[in-house]
Amino acid sequence: MTITDDRPEVTNEIGRSRLRKEDRRLITGRSRYTDNIVLPGMLFLGMVRSPAAHATITAINVAEAKASPGVVAVYTGADLSDAHGGLPCAWPITPDQKAPEHKAVAVDRVSFAGEIVAVVVARSAAAARDATELVDVDYEDLPVVLDLQTAAAGAPYAHPDLGTNVSAHWVYDSAEAGNGTDVKAVIAAARRDGVVLERTYLQQRLIPAFMEPRSTVVDPTGEQITMWSATQVPHILRLMLALTCSISESKLRVIAPDVGGGFGGKLQVTPEEVITLLVANKLGKPVKYTETRSESLQAAHHGRAQVQRLTLAATKEGRVTGLHVDLLADMGSHLGLVTPGVPVLGAFMYNSIYKFEAYRFECTNVFTNKAWTDAYRGAGRPEATFAIERLMDDLAAELGRDPLELRKQNWITHEEFPFATVAGMEYDSGNYEAATEKAVQLFGYDELRAEQARRRAENDPVQLGIGISTFTEMCGLAPSRVLGALSYAAGGWEHAQVRMLPTGKVEVVTGVSSHGQGHETAWSQIVADKLGVAFDDVEVLHGDTQIAPRGLDTYGSRSLVVGGIAVTKAADKVIEKGRQIAAHLLEANVDDLEFSGGRFTVKGTDQGKAISEIAWAAFDGHNLPDGMEPNLDADAAYDPVNFSFPHGTHLAAMEVDTETGAVAIRKYVCVDDVGKVVNPLIVEGQVHGGLAQGIAQALFEEAVYDENGTLTTGSFVDYLVPTAADLVDFVTDRTETPSLTNDLGVKGVGEAGTIASTPAIVNAVIDAVRHLGVTDIEMPCSPMRVWKTIQGAKPGSPESETPDEKQPHFDADETETGGGHK
Amino acid sequence: MRISVQVDGVAYTDEVEPRTLLVQYLRDHLGKTGTLIGCDTSNCGACTVHLDGASVKSCSVLAVQADGREVTTIEGLASNGELHPVQQAFHECHALQCGFCTPGMIMQSASLLRENPHPSDDEIREGLEGNLCRCTGYQNIVKAVRQAAGSNA
Numbered sequence: 001m002t003i004t005d006d007r008p009e010v011t012n013e014i015g016r017s018r019l020r021k022e023d024r025r026l027i028t029g030r031s032r033y034t035d036n037i038v039l040p041g042m043l044f045l046g047m048v049r050s051p052a053a054h055a056t057i058t059a060i061n062v063a064e065a066k067a068s069p070g071v072v073a074v075y076t077g078a079d080l081s082d083a084h085g086g087l088p089c090a091w092p093i094t095p096d097q098k099a100p101e102h103k104a105v106a107v108d109r110v111s112f113a114g115e116i117v118a119v120v121v122a123r124s125a126a127a128a129r130d131a132t133e134l135v136d137v138d139y140e141d142l143p144v145v146l147d148l149q150t151a152a153a154g155a156p157y158a159h160p161d162l163g164t165n166v167s168a169h170w171v172y173d174s175a176e177a178g179n180g181t182d183v184k185a186v187i188a189a190a191r192r193d194g195v196v197l198e199r200t201y202l203q204q205r206l207i208p209a210f211m212e213p214r215s216t217v218v219d220p221t222g223e224q225i226t227m228w229s230a231t232q233v234p235h236i237l238r239l240m241l242a243l244t245c246s247i248s249e250s251k252l253r254v255i256a257p258d259v260g261g262g263f264g265g266k267l268q269v270t271p272e273e274v275i276t277l278l279v280a281n282k283l284g285k286p287v288k289y290t291e292t293r294s295e296s297l298q299a300a301h302h303g304r305a306q307v308q309r310l311t312l313a314a315t316k317e318g319r320v321t322g323l324h325v326d327l328l329a330d331m332g333s334h335l336g337l338v339t340p341g342v343p344v345l346g347a348f349m350y351n352s353i354y355k356f357e358a359y360r361f362e363c364t365n366v367f368t369n370k371a372w373t374d375a376y377r378g379a380g381r382p383e384a385t386f387a388i389e390r391l392m393d394d395l396a397a398e399l400g401r402d403p404l405e406l407r408k409q410n411w412i413t414h415e416e417f418p419f420a421t422v423a424g425m426e427y428d429s430g431n432y433e434a435a436t437e438k439a440v441q442l443f444g445y446d447e448l449r450a451e452q453a454r455r456r457a458e459n460d461p462v463q464l465g466i467g468i469s470t471f472t473e474m475c476g477l478a479p480s481r482v483l484g485a486l487s488y489a490a491g492g493w494e495h496a497q498v499r500m501l502p503t504g505k506v507e508v509v510t511g512v513s514s515h516g517q518g519h520e521t522a523w524s525q526i527v528a529d530k531l532g533v534a535f536d537d538v539e540v541l542h543g544d545t546q547i548a549p550r551g552l553d554t555y556g557s558r559s560l561v562v563g564g565i566a567v568t569k570a571a572d573k574v575i576e577k578g579r580q581i582a583a584h585l586l587e588a589n590v591d592d593l594e595f596s597g598g599r600f601t602v603k604g605t606d607q608g609k610a611i612s613e614i615a616w617a618a619f620d621g622h623n624l625p626d627g628m629e630p631n632l633d634a635d636a637a638y639d640p641v642n643f644s645f646p647h648g649t650h651l652a653a654m655e656v657d658t659e660t661g662a663v664a665i666r667k668y669v670c671v672d673d674v675g676k677v678v679n680p681l682i683v684e685g686q687v688h689g690g691l692a693q694g695i696a697q698a699l700f701e702e703a704v705y706d707e708n709g710t711l712t713t714g715s716f717v718d719y720l721v722p723t724a725a726d727l728v729d730f731v732t733d734r735t736e737t738p739s740l741t742n743d744l745g746v747k748g749v750g751e752a753g754t755i756a757s758t759p760a761i762v763n764a765v766i767d768a769v770r771h772l773g774v775t776d777i778e779m780p781c782s783p784m785r786v787w788k789t790i791q792g793a794k795p796g797s798p799e800s801e802t803p804d805e806k807q808p809h810f811d812a813d814e815t816e817t818g819g820g821h822k
Numbered sequence: 823m824r825i826s827v828q829v830d831g832v833a834y835t836d837e838v839e840p841r842t843l844l845v846q847y848l849r850d851h852l853g854k855t856g857t858l859i860g861c862d863t864s865n866c867g868a869c870t871v872h873l874d875g876a877s878v879k880s881c882s883v884l885a886v887q888a889d890g891r892e893v894t895t896i897e898g899l900a901s902n903g904e905l906h907p908v909q910q911a912f913h914e915c916h917a918l919q920c921g922f923c924t925p926g927m928i929m930q931s932a933s934l935l936r937e938n939p940h941p942s943d944d945e946i947r948e949g950l951e952g953n954l955c956r957c958t959g960y961q962n963i964v965k966a967v968r969q970a971a972g973s974n975a
Contacts, residue, residue: 023918026918029896211860211866213861260921293861293863685958688958689957715861715865717865721956723960724948727947727959
């Protein structure tokens with residue numbers, strides 16, 4: 001048999017707006033989300049959750065639930081406790097980090113409302129849920145710790161046995177690290193002869209609110225136990241379950257089928273996953289658990305929840321000299337998979353795109369009796385960007401400067417790359433001038449400033465504000481050595497396999513795990529270009545530990561920057577293997593062969609062979625070089641040498657009705673530089689979605705607890721995920737400064753929109769009413785909050801008294817000795 | 823209770839509990855898992871289907887209320903292998919990412935266009951207000967509905 005060379009003439013897939021391969025199934029309802037999976041004899045779980053935020057469990061009576069029709073079993077914490085060693089935290093940021101025991105089902109004490117106290121197993125989901133109402137639990141209330149600052153100050157404790165609410169204290173100091181000067185000295189100098197800004201910003205608690213509620217199915221009836229789960233991290237999940245549930249890793253297969261969004265919220269090893277696994281193993285039957293939306297909002301991990309106490313020093317001329325960040329980070333009730341590390345990820349980004357002499361970051365991680373926090377889109381970096389970009393606007397106002405001009409004065413210019421930052425990062429490339437110039441033009445910055453001045457002069461009740469946010473972020477998590485230095489338990493490499501099938505079609509196995517990103521499409525483009533095969537001839541396989549045996553999954557804008565590069569490395573190896581076979585078949589020297597457009601040719605001749613021909617030759621094995629294995633497959637694992645640093649400039653125009661507090665987005669422009677782009681359509685979609693989430697933090701979303709620790713935003717009625725009517729069309733554009741540290745020049749785009757949009761919007765809202773004396777508005781900037789802030793800014797108003805927590809956070813002694821925080 | 827319902831062109835007769843929601847009937851009894859459940863308060867719209875041609879959130883309708891009526895789900899929207907113009911437009915405009923809101927979003931968009939064949943952008947946004955998407959920021963969804971409106975014209 002011969003294989004003919006019927007390749008398309010032109011490939012050049014990278015850079016093309018290919019429509020997604022994934023869409024056809026999803027638009028016709030042919031989806032495979034975990035809750036769609038039904039297995040013979042399957043049983044269903046219902047969770048009994050604590051209504052109390054902090055209480056001792058004094059008694060649990062399950063008799064009535066057990067007698068309920070269709071109920072197979074009811075388990076309490078005591079029944080399941082011995083079967084697992086507790087939920088894992090992979091990031092002990094300090095050697096003396098404190099953490100409470102974290103059992104999947106609480107045994108004798110609950111520490112947040114929503115914690116699971118018992119599990120009902122029944123023949124249907126409805127029967128299970130009915131019976132959860134019949135489990136009788138007696139609680140004895142304990143003091144509830146909710147406020148972050150109160151919790152940091154001392155008793156009462158979220159976990160009395162720990163004797164403290166502080167989990168860890170982590171410090172980075174540029175002088176100690178040798179990357180800058182002493183921040184105290186710089187602040188002291190600025191107090192004498194410069195400008196010092198002291199601010200406290202609140203990063204409200206958010207809920208990732210992926211659209212697909214979490215769901216897990218476990219089938220224990222095969223030789224391998226199979227778990228399907230709505231997770232971003234099937235590989236990490238498998239490893240962690242093996243380590244904590246006394247199951248041989250080789251006996252467990254984890255599948256992430258279609259996953260309906262994650263945004264960090266499915267970067268977790270959850271109590272529900274552990275429980276489903278344990279119950280299925282106990283009963284020897286397939287078991288499913290799917291949470292309700294209320295359960296998801298209440299008990300899936302939350303994000304943000306930080307208090308940022310900031311001191312910025314600058315010269316009178318506007319050159320920023322130093323920044324001191326003193327952070328309180330709310331862990332909530334427990335430490336999840338990477339909970340303690342989230343604020344640490346922000347530590348390297350507070351200096352952003354600017355050249356500071358001195359920088360100190362300290363973070364105190366604190367327990368409260370709320371749902372635990374963990375990664376949410378951006379994870380530390382949105383908080384950092386918010387802080388510095390709000391400060392830059394405030395500094396401009398303080399100095400009477402244009403905020404854009406002030407940023408230009410302080411940012412790293414494009415000639416200065418590579419640039420070693422005060423936070424210890426090496427930025428490889430960037431062009432902040434180009435992105436900003438493009439954004440300013442698209443925005444019509446000067447015209448909008450003129451309109452703003454006109455409306456001010458006319459005392460228009462609806463005022464216009466312009467908000468700016470530049471940003472950079474560290475993507476491509478991560479070089480394994482760096483993660484090791486930060487005490488993270490795992491590495492940051494990624495794996496790929498490229499297999500040439502006998503017919504010339506290609507299977508690509510990737511260790512990253514798509515949950516909406518479009519990896520199947522983008523990876524096909526990369527491989528089509530690399531191997532010179534048709535886009536449609538590439539099949540991308542992922543999200544199943546049996547199919548993709550090695551990987552570290554999808555989060556931190558890493559999939560393309562790490563996983564995509566692993567794919568290119570594997571493809572390179574395929575080409576090298578093919579070259580050996582081609583040289584043998586063409587009776588040429590290996591060094592004389594060129595590979596281009598899917599064809600090996602002998603230099604200076606018209607002799608050649610298509611890679612599809614080589615694939616068949618490798619398969620039939622009739623005539624291979626001595627010692628050559630009969631296939632064209634290759635594996636590669638890639639560990640990045642550095643992070644990548646996308647950047648961008650976002651500009652927002654907001655209209656604020658000073659009489660009602662209503663805010664409206666007038667215009668939003670962003671120019672992002674994410675390096676080389678594989679698929680512009682997908683990149684644009686990522687930016688749109690990121691903007692919506694960042695804007696939602698600025699204007700709409702907040703997880704609110706009452707004084708008893710009950711989540712009052714426990715449904716989509718109260719937790720305000722924006723609708724289409726709440727948002728506008730965004731103007732998005734790009735500049736392209738390739739990353740210099742990876743083969744494709746790519747930088748990552750998953751989190752960019754979320755990072756820059758929050759400060760851009762808030763800066764714009766404040767800019768609209770700054771002339772009324774407003775200097776800060778807490779997020780979300782709801783109409784009531786905006787209205788009250790405006791009222792409070794009026795002299796003599798009862799709203800104008802500054803609450804204690806908003807008072808300057810330094811005292812006279814510190815002022816004299818040069819500032820700094822206690 | 824016994825109900826007879828036409829779903830995606832097939833007639834079904836089944837015994838259901840009176841409390842069974844239409845979405846549960848579709849998913850659990852008929853295996854129509856293309857229709858998804860995203861919340862429990864009728865806010866997200868992931869479960870949107872057509873009941874006698876008009877969009878409803880199938881979590882807000884009891885199965886018994888569908889007795890004697892006709893239901894179209896996302897699985898029955900394409901005909902003879904031809905995608906509905908809204909499905910085609912969602913694909914071409916990259917109006918979906920994770921795909922979880924997509925069935926409901928497409929069903930609602932089709933219904934919106936049937937009621938208002940040439941909507942303005944504001945009318946599209948208001949018409950989709952009952953359907954939440956967490957991935958796309960809605961921009962490409964609005965674009966897709968706009969495009970589908972053009973193709974219908």
